[in-house]
Amino acid sequence: MNRTDKLMTKQTVIYNFRKCFKLNIILSFGLIFLMTSCFYSGKYFASYTVQNKQTDKNAKVISIDFLNQLADKNSLTKDSKFDGIDTLGFYGQPYHYFKFWFEQIDSNTIVKLDYYGVYGSRKNQPYRDLFSELNDFMKTNFIIIEQDIKEENNAKKKEK
Structure with missing residues (x-):
């Protein structure tokens, strides 16, 4: 060459x-x-300060039982790092995380939820029914002293 x-x-x-x-x-x-x-990301924060309607049952135990049933119904996987403490964590498909925890102040129980998720459709946001069922459950089973729900997402609404 x-x-x-x-x-x-x-x-x-x-x-x-x-x-x-x-x-x-x-x-x-x-x-x-x-x-x-x-992809759209979403955050949902809920805090319920409640009192029992029935004095013979513990609000935390009632809530934990319901949350486990709700997780099974929605095929959520339990996060084992919270075993044995006052917190429940669940993974959802494909990229969703739920964290529930409880605080006791006097005779009131505070149930908190932090949700973080990524989803592919702005119209069909996953777990919308789960949030609705949780809200209905709280209203049905407890006296709600205070309720604070915040939702954030980047799913822009279409202009009409």
């Missing part, structure tokens, strides 16, 4: 590298844009 052939080969390699590098960058940005525009 003479000097001209070596120079041409080197330039061809550099050209191919630049072309491939530009293509990878464009594909990476396109993939990132697609992923961020197709």
Whole structure:
């Protein structure tokens, strides 16, 4: 190979590298844009300060039983790191996490929920029924002293 052939080969390699590098960058940005525009994240925070309607039952025990039933109904997986403490954690598919915990202040029990999730459809937000069932359960089984619910998500509403 003479000097001209070596120079041409080197330039061809550099050209191919630049072309491939530009293509990878464009594909990476396109993939990132697609992923961020197709997935929505949501947060749901609820706090219920309640008193028992029935004095013979503990609000915490009643709540834990219901939350475990709700988790089974919605195919949630229990987070074992909270075993043996006043906190329940559950994983949902594909990227959802529920954390429930309890506090006792005088005769009131505070039941708290933190939910973090990522989902693919702004119209069909997962676990909406779970939140509704939890709210209905609290209203039915306890005297609600205070209720605080906050919801955040990046699912923009369509302008009409």
